[in-house]
Structures are given as structure tokens and as C-alpha cells.
Amino acid sequence: MPEGRVMAMEINAKGMYYRDLNNLLREKVAEGVTEFTLQGINGQRYLGTGLKGKVKIEVYGTPGNDLGAFMDGPEIIVYGNGQDGIANTMNDGRIVVHGHAGDVLGYGMRGGELYIRESVGYRVGIHMKEYKKQVPVIVVGGTAGAFFGEYMAGGILVVLGLNKKEGEPLTGDYLGTGMHGGVIYLRGEVEKDILGKEVAEFELNEEDYRRLNPLLENYANFFNVSLDEIKKVPFKKLVPVSHRPYGKLYTY
Amino acid sequence: MANLIPPRFKVVIDYEKCRKCKRCVINCGFGVYSFADRVIPDHKKCVSCQRCVAFCPEEAITIIENPxxxxxxxxxxxxxxxxxxxxxxxxxxxxxxxxxxxxxxxYFDHLLIDACQVTNPSIDPLREPMELTTYLGKKPDAVTVKVENGKVKLDTRIAPQIKLDTPIIFSPMSYGSISLNAHKALARAAKECGILMNTGEGGLHKDLxxxxxxxxxxxxxxxxxxxxxxxxxxAVVEIKIGQGAKPGIGGHLPGEKVNREVSExxxxxxxxxxxxxAPHxxxxxIEDLAQLIYALKxxxxxxxxxxVKIAAVHNVAAIASGIARAGADIIYIDGFRGGTGAAPTIIRDHIGIPIELAIAAVDDRLRAEGIRNSVSIVAAGGIRHSGDVAKAIALGADAVAIGTAALIAMGCHVCQMCHTGNCSWGIATQRPELTQRLDPDWAAQQLINLVKSWSLELKEILGALGLNAIESLRGSRERLRGIGLNDTELAILGVKHAGR
Structure with missing residues (x-):
């Protein structure tokens, strides 16, 4: 393939078995195709799973579970809702979902970014971690279910609550339980009794805004939302009170 | 209160023999020895790892249980x-x-292996070919062939298979719980022996x-x-669900052991x-497990x-059936004797079931359901010698994994102090002055020797049984007899009592 040339491809995936579809994607990526448009997606699992490199995939419809699992570099844009397990153990890349998404997003995620326009389900961002320059990010435009950021070891979680109804909590219970690294930014307040005992709430400092602002700008750009509107409500941050919450549990 | 706890061991030094070379002081990872005119032991710190005993040139040290x-x-x-x-x-x-x-x-010590006498003659493995090769992976329900240009070709697509030269692999031990030199030794030995080592859950160092x-x-x-x-x-990707030493609980590598290389x-x-x-x-x-299995595929x-690696627990047969149906190619079952780098004592000592019973129960269940061929079974948790290997395979395992035995081959004396990170033998530690003690070439050779010895013994056992391939022994419980077992135990193991 000549240097710099973009090879694009459109696939009508209506009724296609996930394994055939993913095989085709892998084949075409190996042949040098860098841009895909997938039409008629309806529940096919593992799209982009294990894919590496500079690849862009636009998905029309609702992709199935484990979208972008173990993914290392590509960008996936979903025009529709997402299901469970998006960005499972993802290493690098970006996934943008123009809708809601399900449970267990970003499990063990080490790098890359996940933007969800609306709300997400339970157990999102569990055991996210960071390493050197890799700092995984999940930005949720709506609300999040229980166990958000459980066991979190690194990275950045953001919940905006833009679609939140009056009186509806920003996240479910057990927020940041077992958290021992990373940071959770919350747009607005949460009740103290939903916090895991390993985290505490703080005001943002300059460094926080330096990290948070680009993510908010991305969100505003991706989903065509007013940045001023997002910034109208003050943010709070949750960080672990100890990097070693279980350091004194044992005797020899 | 700690001061009221008596030492478990006593360090007895023969000062007549001691030449004050201080090798014991240097060698002890637990800081037992100090030197003031002569070597003075702090008995309370001694764990009887035997490093000082082995390295005392005068044989002046004896560790005894506190009398x-x-x-x-x-x-x-x-x-x-x-x-x-x-x-x-x-x-x-x-x-x-x-x-x-x-x-x-x-239960291993309550099982005895059969041999041929007079009829169905035994085989001499020194003179006749004896096959230990084992393939791990999903086997098809049936095989069809087709004829193309007069040549017979396999028409069935065979799932990926891993060839083992002998049915013994190394069990998962993470870099972090053990040293990089130990990991290197396991990898070199696995290659040399045509078997497998297992990273455990601590990642793979680039040197490997x-x-x-x-x-x-x-x-x-x-x-x-x-x-x-x-x-x-x-070669294989393994989802770790559980570990025999600590079924149902998570792991915890303390920050002190996460040095630069472990961190990388x-x-x-x-x-x-x-x-x-604790869980993923x-x-x-089972549906979620299937999802991860296929994500990895x-x-x-x-x-x-x-x-998929699980600990042997009460309901292991049903769980194994679910794992097989979820699409796993191999089920690794770890019995309650399985080792650990660190676990709460109460969990290690009171949770799980013996691997012998688990193998038999799982093999029975998968056979009864007609899906035994869809998975290979790797059994682990207390395999001490080739006799245990043969018994585990006769009970229904395809292969066994060894962890503690492999550590012993590399110098471990089973002092049970892995969790402290002070291993004087340089195995279960990240302290540089200790890890440098383990020469990976020496340790690899020790492991190779062990696997070769056991393989030779397996061939002798097969020969005595009149078999010429290990796969003929797999699940062949008619060739086992129980001794000192009650009817329920015999029924679970699927063996007759000796004498019958």
C-alpha cells in the first residue's frame, strides 16, 4: 500500500455471524484497510477485539458485548447504544458511543479512552489501572450504576450526569469501593453514604483541571454539547485515602 | 504478647567446629544470625529453611524443633x-x-497401581518404544476423512492442540511471587523438556x-x-478463576515486592x-465465562x-461441566494441597477438596454427559512424585502440573515463608541480594533432571502395566485399587478395593 493512502471499506453486517465479521475485519486490517463503516450491526460481539494500530471503525447499530476488548490503538465510533464489557482490558485507542452503554465497561482497562454520551450500567471502571504514560479514561455523560470504579488502581473516571433527573443520584452505591489509585471526577454532589470507605471527596486543584478540561472538551466536541453548560456545575473529585488499603490485614 | 511466643526452632551451633566464617550470617534471609566474637542466633527468627545448614562449610549448624x-x-x-x-x-x-x-x-497414598503377571505380559521400556506424548486441547466428537487425488485427507477441523513430550507441566507461579531467575529457569526447562511453564497472573517479562x-x-x-x-x-491462554490454596479469594502482592521490573x-x-x-x-x-473465553479466542x-483454571471445591464436577460447555479447551483443576505465594492460613487449610476426588468426579461427570473429549484435564495440587502422576492420570487427568515439586528442584526446602519475601534460596523473593543466588541455568537443569526422572519412572510404570502409551492409562481406573478406603470413597474414586 502506498504511503499515506487511506483504504476505506463499508460492510453491510446485517445478519452476519460475529465470527465471520471479525475474521473479515482482521483480514482486511492485515491487507491495509484503515477505515471501516459497519452498517446494520445488531448484537455482534467482539468487534475490534484484539485489533492493533491506526484503524478507525464506524459502527451503525448496536454492537454486542466486549466491543474493543484487549484493543490496542484503533478508534471505534458507535452510532447507537453499546452493550456490556466495552473496552475490557483495553490497552490503547478510543471508543465513542453515541448513546447508552451496559455493565462492566473498561474492566481492567490500562489505556485509551471511552466516551459514553448517556448513562452506563453497573460495575463500570472496575480495576482500571495506569502505567507510565498510559492513563485510561472513561467519561460518562449521564449517570452510572453501582460499584463504579471498584478496585480502581489508576486512570480517570468522569461522570457528568447531564441527563440526570431531579433527585436521581449521580452514581449507584459502593462508589470507589476498594479504590487504591486513580481519580474519579463527579459533576455535582453524591451522598456520602454511597462512597466506599477507601475513598474521600476533595475539591479540584489546578492540576485536576489541567487533566479534566481536555476530556470535557472532547466530550463536548464528540457529542455536540455546550462546554459552558457542562462547566456550569462544579466538580468534586474522589481519590483513595490510602494506596495500600489492605496493608495491615495480616499477621505472620 | 509476641514476646511470649516461644521459638518454633532452635539453632544449635557446634562452636567447637565453627570457624567464624560468617557464611551463615550472610546466607540467612531472615536475619537470624548476628556476630559478636561468635555467631549468635536469634531462634525466634528461624524458619528452618536450611540455607545456613547447607552452606556451613564445617557442618556446624543443626536446626531442631524447639524441644x-x-x-x-x-x-x-x-x-x-x-x-x-x-x-x-x-x-x-x-x-x-x-x-x-x-x-x-x-488419597494418593490409599491407591495402588496394577501390574501384569504371566498373562498380558509387561513391557520393558528400555527396549521397546513407550509413548508419553500428550496433546492438550479440544478433541472432535468424530473424525471424517475425504479422498482427494487418491490421497486420504482429514476433513474435520481440529481445534488447536499443544503437544507435550511428557504429561507434566509447571504450575502457574507469578513473577512477583517468585523471582525472575526462577521464571527463567522454568521457561528454559519447559522448552528443553517439551512441556509448558505458566506465568501465573503477574505478566510476562520480556526476557521470556x-x-x-x-x-x-x-x-x-x-x-x-x-x-x-x-x-x-x-502457547495457551488461561483464565484463572481459582487456586487450590485459596479458592474463592483474591490475591494480594504487597507493594514492597513491586520493584521496577515487577512493575514493568x-x-x-x-x-x-x-x-x-476475588472474582473476575x-x-x-457460565455465560459470562463463555464471553471471556471467546473474547480471548x-x-x-x-x-x-x-x-480455565479452577480450585477443586465441593461442586467441582458441575462447574467443570459448565466450563467445558462454555467453550474451554482445557480445564485446570487445582486441589486443596496446591501451593501459594501467600494466602490466609485459615483459607489454605480449610477450603477445597483433594485433587484425587476432584479428578474422578469431573472425569465421571464429563463422561456421563458425553463431553469428556471436548476438554483436556490438567490436575494439580500436591503431586509429589511420578506415582502421583500415574495415579492422577489413571483417575482421569490428561496431564498434571507441578509447582511445589518444581520449587524443591530449584532449592526450596518448603519452609512456607514465601509470603515474607525473605526466601534465602532466592526463589520466592525480589530482594536483589537473594535473587542473585539462584542461577537460572543451574535451576533449569535441576528442573529438566526432575522431569526426565519422572518421565523415566512413568515409562517403567506403564511397562509394568503392559501399556505402551500414557493415553492408554488415562481414566483407566480398573488399573487402580484402593487400600483402607470405605465404600463411599471407593465409589467416588471409581476404584475397587485391593484384593478384588
């Missing part, structure tokens, strides 16, 4: 009393290393990349060091605790077997 006894009591053992004292003085969970050391019934065809990489709940590159550098391999910051959640929080059902292009 000072508590008033004997067959119910309140000395260990129970000391543990209570420790906990009363600390409010912590007791932590330990290695496998369950309690005197539960050991050349050994990728002999490596099982683990994906555990903490997902440490797991990325596409990691999955690509493997696990891909977490230096000095942070590496916490593995994306697996709450997708990520590895269906070219590698996916193994």
Missing part, C-alpha cells in the same frame, strides 16, 4: 495455641505460603518472550500485564499493591487453546 513443649494436648495443638497468641497480639489474619500442611487424608511456544499466559481478575502483546507471546511486567506503578479481586467482575455466570484468532 521446649507446651503441655501436650491432642486437641489444642501447639500450633493452634501459638496462632491464637499471634492474633491476640496483632489483630491480623494469619498469612502463610506453600500448600495445606494439615494431616487430612491423602523467546520461550513463547512453551508458555501458558494467565488472565486473572487483576489483568496484570495483560495486553495483546502478552496474549501473542503464548505487571504494568502497574512501582511500590503499589497489586490487588487481584466481568464473570458472574477472538483476540488470538482461534489459534490457541483457552484453559
Amino acid at each position: 521446649n513443649v507446651f503441655r501436650p494436648n491432642s486437641y489444642w495443638t501447639m500450633e493452634d495455641r501459638i496462632n491464637i497468641m499471634k492474633q491476640a497480639g496483632s489483630s491480623g489474619m494469619l498469612l502463610t505460603g506453600m500448600g495445606n500442611d494439615r494431616p487430612y487424608k491423602n 518472550y523467546p520461550y513463547k511456544d512453551w508458555i501458558i499466559v494467565q488472565v486473572a481478575s487483576g489483568r496484570f500485564g495483560v495486553n495483546q502483546e502478552y496474549l501473542d507471546h503464548s 511486567t505487571r504494568m502497574i506503578p512501582e511500590g503499589t499493591d497489586a490487588l487481584s479481586p 467482575h466481568d464473570i458472574y455466570s 477472538e483476540a488470538t484468532n482461534y489459534e490457541k487453546p483457552v484453559s
Whole structure:
């Protein structure tokens, strides 16, 4: 393939078995195709799973579970809702979902970014971690279910609550339980009794805004939302009170 | 209170022989010895790892159990009393290393192997070919062939298979729980022996990349060091659900052991605790397990077997059936004698079931359901010698995994102090002055020798049985007899009592 040339491809995936579809994607990526448009997606699992490199995939419809699992570099844009397990153990890349998404997003995620326009389900961002320059990010435009950021070891979680109804909590219970690294930014307040005992709430400092602002700008750009509107409500941050919450549990 | 706890061992020094060379002072990883005119031991720190004994050139050191006894009591053992004292003085969970050391019934030692006499003659493995080759992976329900241009070709697509030259692999031990030199030794030995080593859940150091065809990489709940590159550098990918030494609980590598290299391999910051959640929080059902199995197959292009490792627990047969139906190619079952780098003592010693019973129960269940061929079974947790290997295979395993035995081959004396990170033998430690003691070439050769010895013995056992291939022994429980077992135990194991 000549240097710099973009090879694009459109696939009508209506009724296609996930394994055939993913095989085709892998084949075409190996042949040098860098841009895909997938039409008629309806529940096919593992799209982009294990894919590496500079690849862009636009998905029309609702992709199935484990979208972008173990993914290392590509960008996936979903025009529709997402299901469970998006960005499972993802290493690098970006996934943008123009809708809601399900449970267990970003499990063990080490790098890359996940933007969800609306709300997400339970157990999102569990055991996210960071390493050197890799700092995984999940930005949720709506609300999040229980166990958000459980066991979190690194990275950045953001919940905006833009679609939140009056009186509806920003996240479910057990927020940041077992958290021992990373940071959770919350747009607005949460009740103290939903916090895991390993985290505490703080005001943002300059460094926080330096990290948070680009993510908010991305969100505003991706989903065509007013940045001023997002910034109208003050943010709070949750960080672990100890990097070693279980350091004194044992005797020899 | 800690001061009231008597030492478990006494260091007896023969000062007549001692030439004050201080090798004991240098060699002890636990800081037992100090030197002031002569070597002075602090008995309380001694764990009887035997390093000083082995390295004393004058043979002047003997470690004995403390002859000072508590008033004997067959119910309140000395260990129970000391543990209570420790906990009363600390409010912590007791932590330990290695496998369950309690005197539960050991079924391997209640099983005896058959041999041929007169009829169906035995075979001399020194003169006749004897096959130990074992293939791990999903076997088809049936095989069809087709004829193309007069040549017969296989028409069935065979799932990926891993060839083992002998049915013994190394069990998962993470870099972090053991040293990099130990990992290197395991990898070199696995390659040389045509078997597999297993990374455990601590990631794969880049120095081991050349050994990728002999490596099982683990994906555990903490997902440490797991990325596409990691999955690509493997022969088998294994989902770790449980461990025999600590079924149902997570792992916890303390920050002190997360030095620069461990941090790079696990891909977490230096000095942070590496916490593995008790469950995978994306697996709450067999369907969820199937999802991860197929995510890994997708990520590895269906070219590698996916193994699922579980601890042997009460309902192991039904769980194994679910794992087989979820699409796993290999089920690794770890019995309650299986070792650990660190586990709460109470969990290690009281949870799980013996591997012998688990193999028989799982093999029975999978056969009854007609799906035994769809998975290979790797059995582990207390395999001490080739006799145990043969018995495990006769009970229904395809292969066994050895952890503690492999460590012993590398110098371990089973002092059960892995969790302290002070291993004087340079194995279960990250302290540089200790890890440098383990020469990976020497340790690899020790491991190779062990696997070769056991393989020779397996061939002798097969020969005595009149068999010429290990696969003929698999699940052949008619060739086992129980001794000193009751009817229920015999029924579970599927063996007759000796004499019948």
C-alpha cells in the first residue's frame, strides 16, 4: 500500500455471524484497510477485539458485548447504544458511543479512552489501572450504576450526569469501593453514604483541571454539547485515602 | 504478647567446629544470625529453611524443633495455641505460603497401581518404544476423512492442540511471587523438556518472550500485564478463576515486592499493591465465562487453546461441566494441597477438596454427559512424585502440573515463608541480594533432571502395566485399587478395593 493512502471499506453486517465479521475485519486490517463503516450491526460481539494500530471503525447499530476488548490503538465510533464489557482490558485507542452503554465497561482497562454520551450500567471502571504514560479514561455523560470504579488502581473516571433527573443520584452505591489509585471526577454532589470507605471527596486543584478540561472538551466536541453548560456545575473529585488499603490485614 | 511466643526452632551451633566464617550470617534471609566474637542466633527468627545448614562449610549448624513443649494436648495443638497468641497480639489474619500442611487424608497414598503377571505380559521400556506424548486441547466428537487425488485427507477441523513430550507441566507461579531467575529457569526447562511453564497472573517479562511456544499466559481478575502483546507471546491462554490454596479469594502482592521490573511486567506503578479481586467482575455466570473465553479466542484468532483454571471445591464436577460447555479447551483443576505465594492460613487449610476426588468426579461427570473429549484435564495440587502422576492420570487427568515439586528442584526446602519475601534460596523473593543466588541455568537443569526422572519412572510404570502409551492409562481406573478406603470413597474414586 502506498504511503499515506487511506483504504476505506463499508460492510453491510446485517445478519452476519460475529465470527465471520471479525475474521473479515482482521483480514482486511492485515491487507491495509484503515477505515471501516459497519452498517446494520445488531448484537455482534467482539468487534475490534484484539485489533492493533491506526484503524478507525464506524459502527451503525448496536454492537454486542466486549466491543474493543484487549484493543490496542484503533478508534471505534458507535452510532447507537453499546452493550456490556466495552473496552475490557483495553490497552490503547478510543471508543465513542453515541448513546447508552451496559455493565462492566473498561474492566481492567490500562489505556485509551471511552466516551459514553448517556448513562452506563453497573460495575463500570472496575480495576482500571495506569502505567507510565498510559492513563485510561472513561467519561460518562449521564449517570452510572453501582460499584463504579471498584478496585480502581489508576486512570480517570468522569461522570457528568447531564441527563440526570431531579433527585436521581449521580452514581449507584459502593462508589470507589476498594479504590487504591486513580481519580474519579463527579459533576455535582453524591451522598456520602454511597462512597466506599477507601475513598474521600476533595475539591479540584489546578492540576485536576489541567487533566479534566481536555476530556470535557472532547466530550463536548464528540457529542455536540455546550462546554459552558457542562462547566456550569462544579466538580468534586474522589481519590483513595490510602494506596495500600489492605496493608495491615495480616499477621505472620 | 509476641514476646511470649516461644521459638518454633532452635539453632544449635557446634562452636567447637565453627570457624567464624560468617557464611551463615550472610546466607540467612531472615536475619537470624548476628556476630559478636561468635555467631549468635536469634531462634525466634528461624524458619528452618536450611540455607545456613547447607552452606556451613564445617557442618556446624543443626536446626531442631524447639524441644521446649507446651503441655501436650491432642486437641489444642501447639500450633493452634501459638496462632491464637499471634492474633491476640496483632489483630491480623494469619498469612502463610506453600500448600495445606494439615494431616487430612491423602488419597494418593490409599491407591495402588496394577501390574501384569504371566498373562498380558509387561513391557520393558528400555527396549521397546513407550509413548508419553500428550496433546492438550479440544478433541472432535468424530473424525471424517475425504479422498482427494487418491490421497486420504482429514476433513474435520481440529481445534488447536499443544503437544507435550511428557504429561507434566509447571504450575502457574507469578513473577512477583517468585523471582525472575526462577521464571527463567522454568521457561528454559519447559522448552528443553517439551512441556509448558505458566506465568501465573503477574505478566510476562520480556526476557521470556523467546520461550513463547512453551508458555501458558494467565488472565486473572487483576489483568496484570495483560495486553495483546502478552496474549501473542503464548502457547495457551488461561483464565484463572481459582487456586487450590485459596479458592474463592483474591490475591494480594504487597507493594514492597513491586520493584521496577515487577512493575514493568505487571504494568502497574512501582511500590503499589497489586490487588487481584476475588472474582473476575466481568464473570458472574457460565455465560459470562463463555464471553471471556471467546473474547480471548477472538483476540488470538482461534489459534490457541483457552484453559480455565479452577480450585477443586465441593461442586467441582458441575462447574467443570459448565466450563467445558462454555467453550474451554482445557480445564485446570487445582486441589486443596496446591501451593501459594501467600494466602490466609485459615483459607489454605480449610477450603477445597483433594485433587484425587476432584479428578474422578469431573472425569465421571464429563463422561456421563458425553463431553469428556471436548476438554483436556490438567490436575494439580500436591503431586509429589511420578506415582502421583500415574495415579492422577489413571483417575482421569490428561496431564498434571507441578509447582511445589518444581520449587524443591530449584532449592526450596518448603519452609512456607514465601509470603515474607525473605526466601534465602532466592526463589520466592525480589530482594536483589537473594535473587542473585539462584542461577537460572543451574535451576533449569535441576528442573529438566526432575522431569526426565519422572518421565523415566512413568515409562517403567506403564511397562509394568503392559501399556505402551500414557493415553492408554488415562481414566483407566480398573488399573487402580484402593487400600483402607470405605465404600463411599471407593465409589467416588471409581476404584475397587485391593484384593478384588
